[in-house]
Amino acid sequence: MNKTLVIFSTDTSYHLAVKTGEMALAGTDANVFFQLIGDEGETEKIQLRQGGKAEKRFEKGRVDKFIVETVDVGKV
Numbered sequence: 001m002n003k004t005l006v007i008f009s010t011d012t013s014y015h016l017a018v019k020t021g022e023m024a025l026a027g028t029d030a031n032v033f034f035q036l037i038g039d040e041g042e043t044e045k046i047q048l049r050q051g052g053k054a055e056k057r058f059e060k061g062r063v064d065k066f067i068v069e070t071v072d073v074g075k076v
Contacts (some may be wrong), residue, residue, distance in 0.1 A: 027060045046068060
């Protein structure tokens with residue numbers, strides 16, 4: 001029986017800034033996901049997590065910053 005070992009490397013860091021709009025009712029408490037698609041491949045959907053209790057992300061007019069470590073997808 002042959003077995004294949006697949007190793008996923010998280011050797012690349014992506015810095016993301018997400019700006020929530022400023023119109024009425026902007027913002028969300030829902031789960032927020034993104035996917036990177038580049039010329040060398042793509043990631044799975046990745047969830048952007050809320051911070052601690054004091055930090056409320058994705059509120060009206062706010063810019064939230066994230067550093068995501070994942071596989072290198074090449075030029076995005």
